[in-house]
Amino acid sequence: MSEAVLYVVATPIGNLEDMTPRALRILESVALIAAEDTRHSGRLLSHFNIKTPMIAVHDHNERQQQQKIIEKLQQGSDIALISDAGTPLISDPGFILVREVRAAGFSVVPLPGCCALIAALCASGVPSDRFIFEGFPPAKSQQRLNFFTALAGENRTLVFYESPHRIVDSLADIVAAFGAGRPVVIARELTKTFETFINGSAAEVLAQVEADPNQRKGEFVVMVEGAPQQDAGLLDPRSSEVLDILLEELSVKQASALAARITGIKKKVIYQAALDRK
Known part of the structure; x- marks a missing residue:
């Protein structure tokens, strides 16, 4: 293994007090920070008075930027990878880069920290011993309904991310695919001022979100309890x-x-x- 390191650094998802001392030390010490959005991350770095140079690495340029980063590592420079919020690679860019950096013989070191799906799950009250994370459901209605329907018999807790402009439609499709009575919890604006958890049956949660425009703002983690074991073989x-x-x-x-x-x-x-x- 070469000596230079790519650090995968988790950053806060809202509350800046969740930034770890180790993350601050690494971001200050590396030669370069690969950020999903340099303008967004620039505000984070400015808050902590970190002046390390940045390079943009996002969904649209990750393959092009990987060679520049590998060249920097070959020159002996340590690099940190961060996303806009939370843990990189979890519904964020970075997989292609990490894979290629490892293939090139460099160490990749994770710095654990915030992750929205884990934060939501541990405070939700839904079973957390076995769960699957499915990221963002499809944006188009029919594809999303098919996507949920295929998961209706799954016994493990299901965890999704969803955006504010699709949360109502997504919850309506959950009602259609999983049934109105399936237990659901949504977590909104985690670690921020208006952090909210709403729990109940799928129909109840949908009704609450439809009735209150404030509950349709922010970023969402949606958790659906798995199908009861005895019902696993039954079709929706x-x-x-x-x-x-x-x-x-x-x-x-x-x-x-x-x-x-x-x-x-x-x-x-x-x-x-x-x-x-x-």
Whole structure:
């Protein structure tokens, strides 16, 4: 391994007091900071009087910038990678860079800190022993509904990010895909002045957000409890409808295979449901 290091540095998601002493020391000592948005991160660095030079590394230029960063590392310069907020690479740029830096033989060192999904999950009251993080759901309505429907039978807690202009539509699709009674918690504006948790059934949470414009502001973490274990093999209403339509024209085997492709549910679950119908 070469001596130079790429540090992956978590930064606050709101409250600047969450900046760790180690993160401050590293950001002050490296030769260069690779930031998702240099103007946004410039305000953070200015607050802590850090004058380290920055370079922009975001979704649209990550592949182009990776060679510049590797060249800097080859010259013996340590570099820090930060995102606009929270832990880099978690629904943020950085994966391509980290992979290529490691492939080039350099050490990549994580500096743990804030992560919105973990902060939300630990204070939500939903089961946290087993969970999956699915990032941002698709932006288009039908794709988003299909995306949620494919996850309706998942037993683990589901965690998503969502933006303010799509939160109502996303919650409505959660009601349609998971059912009105599925427990849901949303966390809004974590660590900031108006941090809010709303919990209840999917329908109740949707109603609260629809009724209060203030609850549609900020950034959201959406947590959906997993399907009860005994219900894992049951199909949600939309998947049942798909299977029923296909069974009108196809054999059990053909209908099951096609329904599994459409819904994303495991073929054996669909096949058993088809057998039960026959």
